[in-house]
Amino acid sequence: xKNSSYNLVMxxxxxxxxxxxxxxxxxxxxxxxxLMDAAGVSFPEAHLDANAMAELALAGHEVLGFDTVMPEFSxxxxxxxxxxxxxxxxxxxxxxxxNFPYEDFSDIVVxxxxxxxxxxxxxxxxxxxxxxxxxxxxxxxxxxxxxxxLSYHMAGTQNFLLQIGMGESQKVIKMLRQLMPVTxxxxxxxxxxxxxxxxxxxxxxxxLVGPYHYKELLLPIHQEITAQIEGPLILHVCGDCTxxxxxxxxxxxxxxxxxxxxxxxxxxxxxxxxxxxxxNVNNPQVLYQGTPEDVHQQVRYxxxxxxxxxxxxxxxxxxxxxxNLRAIVEAAREGY
Amino acid sequence: MExxxxxxxxxxxxxxxxEIEALVETAVxxxxxxxxxxxxxxxxxxxxxxxRFSKSEIFVPEMLVSAVTMKKxxxxxxxxxxxxxxxxxxxxxLCTVKGDLHDIGKNxxxxxxxxxxxxxxxxxxxATVEKVADKVAEISPQILGLSALLTTTMPEMQNxxxxxxxxxxxxxxxxxxxxxxxxxxxAEKIGADAYxxxxxxxxxxxxxxxxx
Numbered sequence: 315x316k317n318s319s320y321n322l323v324m325x326x327x328x329x330x331x332x333x334x335x336x337x338x339x340x341x342x343x344x345x346x347x348x349l350m351d352a353a354g355v356s357f358p359e360a361h362l363d364a365n366a367m368a369e370l371a372l373a374g375h376e377v378l379g380f381d382t383v384m385p386e387f388s389x390x391x392x393x394x395x396x397x398x399x400x401x402x403x404x405x406x407x408x409x410x411x412x413n414f415p416y417e418d419f420s421d422i423v424v425x426x427x428x429x430x431x432x433x434x435x436x437x438x439x440x441x442x443x444x445x446x447x448x449x450x451x452x453x454x455x456x457x458x459x460x461x462x463x464l465s466y467h468m469a470g471t472q473n474f475l476l477q478i479g480m481g482e483s484q485k486v487i488k489m490l491r492q493l494m495p496v497t498x499x500x501x502x503x504x505x506x507x508x509x510x511x512x513x514x515x516x517x518x519x520x521x522l523v524g525p526y527h528y529k530e531l532l533l534p535i536h537q538e539i540t541a542q543i544e545g546p547l548i549l550h551v552c553g554d555c556t557x558x559x560x561x562x563x564x565x566x567x568x569x570x571x572x573x574x575x576x577x578x579x580x581x582x583x584x585x586x587x588x589x590x591x592x593x594n595v596n597n598p599q600v601l602y603q604g605t606p607e608d609v610h611q612q613v614r615y616x617x618x619x620x621x622x623x624x625x626x627x628x629x630x631x632x633x634x635x636x637x638n639l640r641a642i643v644e645a646a647r648e649g650y
Numbered sequence: 651m652e653x654x655x656x657x658x659x660x661x662x663x664x665x666x667x668x669e670i671e672a673l674v675e676t677a678v679x680x681x682x683x684x685x686x687x688x689x690x691x692x693x694x695x696x697x698x699x700x701x702r703f704s705k706s707e708i709f710v711p712e713m714l715v716s717a718v719t720m721k722k723x724x725x726x727x728x729x730x731x732x733x734x735x736x737x738x739x740x741x742x743x744l745c746t747v748k749g750d751l752h753d754i755g756k757n758x759x760x761x762x763x764x765x766x767x768x769x770x771x772x773x774x775x776x777a778t779v780e781k782v783a784d785k786v787a788e789i790s791p792q793i794l795g796l797s798a799l800l801t802t803t804m805p806e807m808q809n810x811x812x813x814x815x816x817x818x819x820x821x822x823x824x825x826x827x828x829x830x831x832x833x834x835x836x837a838e839k840i841g842a843d844a845y846x847x848x849x850x851x852x853x854x855x856x857x858x859x860x861x862x
Contacts, residue, residue: 408802410751472714472754479665479715521830522754524709553830557706598801598831631801
């Protein structure tokens with residue numbers, strides 16, 4: 315096997331043949347101030363302009379040496395298309411929703427031609443640009459929000475969780491089902507636009523909701539989603555999800571992108587034979603506040619544990635030092 | 651009487667928000683001791699809920715609905731308390747720091763503390779350093795609680811503490827912090843007095859701060 319970034323990532327996605335070293339990937343954003351400066355592109359334009367978006371994603375490969383390029387830096391692209399008012403933030407601040415258009419859990423109106431909405435179209439265009447630039451050389455990664463995360467954006471997180479606590483399962487499932495087609499359509503379009511892999515972020519976060527919530531309310535929907543998307547999928551869920559890894563493995567995704575709170579060795583032992591594992595260098599203590607030596611230690615632990623693709627656990631803080639991101643790549647280049 | 655007391659407690663624990671009002675109203679009609687009702691039924695129930703949450707037996711949806719249930723009960727009782735009983739145990743200012751709009755954790759802490767008899771001044775989300783410091787200077791709370799979910803907003807906590815020091819009011823208030831990216835080490839590093847890993851622990855910290 316040639317040791318190209320693309321080959322290493324795609325083989326690792328399916329726990330396949332190992333090259334000289336584990337690949338380094340970013341299912342979530344690795345944009346920090348240093349990367350913006352290196353690319354000459356800043357937030358918020360990189361959320362809204364396809365060329366800027368692609369340029370910044372490319373810097374992850376060209377400047378830092380990651381084996382993937384992933385151009386969706388926010389979690390608001392679909393929400394904006396579905397009627398959320400979005401504050402697109404600034405160089406120092408990630409975007410956020412300003413309102414929740416379906417707080418009353420009324421029927422969600424998915425706009426016709428939602429893929430043509432600017433916030434979604436921009437991602438598809440950026441993926442196509444990346445495909446033209448580095449297709450077949452670097453793994454092009456897309457990203458969609460799953461229906462659970464979209465429900466947070468539609469109804470408000472606290473409101474959505476309260477309905478679950480109140481036992482309003484039918485109301486909750488109805489909202490998830492109405493949002494499911496958006497996830498499917500966007501993922502399929504991203505593959506058609508040029509993505510090799512799509513990340514589905516769906517925040518049934520450990521410590522926030524329980525494994526039983528996932529099993530009852532979302533697992534059947536995830537199974538339907540994965541059945542309708544042919545390409546390779548990575549599920550991203552934050553928090554300590556050790557207690558629900560088995561359920562994730564039943565969802566039909568090909569890989570799970572996890573945080574540091576999920577111990578790499580435990581995860582590999584539990585589900586490593588069922589799906590690939592991606593991650594899980596700690597953000598707040600290590601990448602943001604730690605040293606390259608701290609990063610090195612965590613990367614080597616993850617590699618030795620058998621994590622398939624090494625990377626940060628989640629979207630990194632904007633003030634993360636570049637040297638700590640480079641340290642991930644350097645530690646992975648030491649090989650297996 | 652004893653059964654009604656236990657029913658109220660178990661109703662809060664189970665988060666049966668539609669049933670609590672009738673039970674509390676019955677308790678009031680039966681002249682049940684209101685302090686006892688608050689402390690040993692409603693608050694005691696939330697202690698159980700907090701403990702279950704800490705052990706990951708339940709999660710935020712169940713905790714939220716229990717908190718809502720407790721609040722419905724409290725809302726009936728509070729106006730009936732004699733004036734001298736309405737004195738809060740302490741004043742607590744809470745906020746999510748500047749740049750951060752996440753407030754579930756902070757809201758849970760607020761509900762739990764309110765239930766436990768503290769007066770809450772909730773400055774909401776995205777609270778600037780100046781806003782927090784002004785409010786501390788204005789009302790002299792015993793405790794200030796700062797929350798952040800994002801790693802990007804963690805430094806704001808330190809900024810708040812620095813401004814309190816500059817204005818000479820740091821020593822007059824205990825500062826506790828909480829939120830997904832922070833920990834006890836970070837609390838110590840920025841000069842906070844305590845870190846609470848969840849709402850139940852926050853209540854215990856506040857109780858400890860005022861010697862309860």
